Amino acid sequence: MIGKKIIYLPTCQSTNTYLASQATQEDLPEGTLAYTFVQTAGKGQRGNTWESAPNQNLTFSYLLLPTFLPIADMFLLGMVTALGVHDFVAEWVGKGIGHLNKDVSIKYPNDVLVGKQKIAGILIENALRGENIEKSIIGIGLNINQTEFVNLRATSLSLETGQTFDLETCLPTLVKYLGKWYEMLKEKKYIEIKANFLAKSFQFNELCTYYTPEGEIYGKIIDIDTAGKLHLDTEKGVRTFYFKEISFFSLQM
Amino acid sequence: MKPKEIQDLLEYIAKSGMAEVNIETEGLKLHVKRNNLVSETVVMPVASPTVATQVASQPQITASNQIEKVELPTSTTPTVKESGNYLTIKSPMIGTFYRSSNPETPAFAGIGDEIKAGKIVCIIEAMKLFNEIESEISGRIVKVLVENASPVEYDQPLFLVEPM
Numbered sequence: 001m002i003g004k005k006i007i008y009l010p011t012c013q014s015t016n017t018y019l020a021s022q023a024t025q026e027d028l029p030e031g032t033l034a035y036t037f038v039q040t041a042g043k044g045q046r047g048n049t050w051e052s053a054p055n056q057n058l059t060f061s062y063l064l065l066p067t068f069l070p071i072a073d074m075f076l077l078g079m080v081t082a083l084g085v086h087d088f089v090a091e092w093v094g095k096g097i098g099h100l101n102k103d104v105s106i107k108y109p110n111d112v113l114v115g116k117q118k119i120a121g122i123l124i125e126n127a128l129r130g131e132n133i134e135k136s137i138i139g140i141g142l143n144i145n146q147t148e149f150v151n152l153r154a155t156s157l158s159l160e161t162g163q164t165f166d167l168e169t170c171l172p173t174l175v176k177y178l179g180k181w182y183e184m185l186k187e188k189k190y191i192e193i194k195a196n197f198l199a200k201s202f203q204f205n206e207l208c209t210y211y212t213p214e215g216e217i218y219g220k221i222i223d224i225d226t227a228g229k230l231h232l233d234t235e236k237g238v239r240t241f242y243f244k245e246i247s248f249f250s251l252q253m
Numbered sequence: 254m255k256p257k258e259i260q261d262l263l264e265y266i267a268k269s270g271m272a273e274v275n276i277e278t279e280g281l282k283l284h285v286k287r288n289n290l291v292s293e294t295v296v297m298p299v300a301s302p303t304v305a306t307q308v309a310s311q312p313q314i315t316a317s318n319q320i321e322k323v324e325l326p327t328s329t330t331p332t333v334k335e336s337g338n339y340l341t342i343k344s345p346m347i348g349t350f351y352r353s354s355n356p357e358t359p360a361f362a363g364i365g366d367e368i369k370a371g372k373i374v375c376i377i378e379a380m381k382l383f384n385e386i387e388s389e390i391s392g393r394i395v396k397v398l399v400e401n402a403s404p405v406e407y408d409q410p411l412f413l414v415e416p417m
Binding site: 043071072074075077078109110122123124125126127128129130131134227228229242243 | 345347355383384386
């Protein structure tokens with residue numbers, strides 16, 4: 001379903017911005033996907049950028065119409081997207097040379113890590129009207145063949161496996177994983193989705209140190225709910241945090 | 254008194270609904286009188302020229318030695334009576350309220366703007382999910398009720414809209 005209609009852009013500032021603007025101009029079918037191998041002004045989180053060397057990585061966006069999803073459970077969209085990317089990366093990492101014991105995980109809220117390094121970023125932009133999600137633009141940047149990064153916390157499939165990949169074949173495979181998880185969302189298999197997301201979550205159920213507004217806290221992540229709140233079991237009981245309120249001590253430089 | 258402090262004070266007075274306020278400090282005499290939608294603000298620097306310069310540097314309050322009349326932005330002059338006729342655009346979710354799509358771009362909607370149903374008025378971000386909020390009503394925005402980049406609750410009013 002994802003990739004039902006495909007728009008190839010030889011170059012593009014941001015596939016998310018492009019697709020969002022196309023979607024307001026015409027009735028695009030759900031699953032419409034726009035991709036480029038040369039993204040010049042990729043967007044990350046608010047005001048941040050996503051840097052990607054030309055012709056080395058996947059940068060694409062697709063349109064979903066999850067009108068069935070209650071706003072309160074919106075984080076499930078982030079979960080299914082991260083799971084799709086995770087599964088694709090996990091399929092390759094481990095087959096390669098040298099890095100056999102690195103875990104592929106999802107760092108709350110939705111980065112995909114290999115070990116402690118980020119391999120993919122996800123940007124989800126929804127249009128809400130009243131109590132409904134009208135449209136959702138899912139943007140993914142996945143590092144494939146790039147081997148040099150300014151950011152020391154970045155990695156790529158090539159760095160992790162020692163192989164070079166054909167981008168044109170990677171895209172449909174990744175899209176298949178993303179589609180599989182999104183179908184589960186449409187079938188409302190929320191419990192199954194959440195259980196899988198938790199099982200793949202970085203430091204899930206491990207006693208670790210976190211930075212929070214209350215200072216450093218030692219505890220373990222016991223839940224991430226469908227609204228996106230993180231539940232941390234600490235000495236003082238279970239505390240809930242929103243993204244931005246909590247950061248991972250183990251990922252500080 | 255710094256220009257920003259004067260501005261904050263004016264906003265506070267406007268919100269309070271007080272009809273008339275007199276404030277006297279060492280460097281400044283402030284007299285604010287509400288006159289329906291226009292507040293008359295008189296800023297009189299007293300004996301301290303530095304205060305006057307500071308005040309003058311604030312574009313909204315161009316006080317010098319003469320008495321000025323300052324029209325407060327409509328946003329700061331709500332009255333209980335009028336708000337009854339206004340509609341509100343509320344937050345459909347918990348998150349962080351943003352008035353523009355990123356820090357460099359202009360706000361989606363500001364005071365005085367006419368909006369139609371379907372128009373994007375703000376972004377609410379939660380857990381890195383960015384949600385453009387479309388208005389369900391049409392009208393003119395008379396007040397933005399939440400500061401940019403501040404947290405909002407479910408159902409919290411974000412904009413006051415005058416139906417047209």
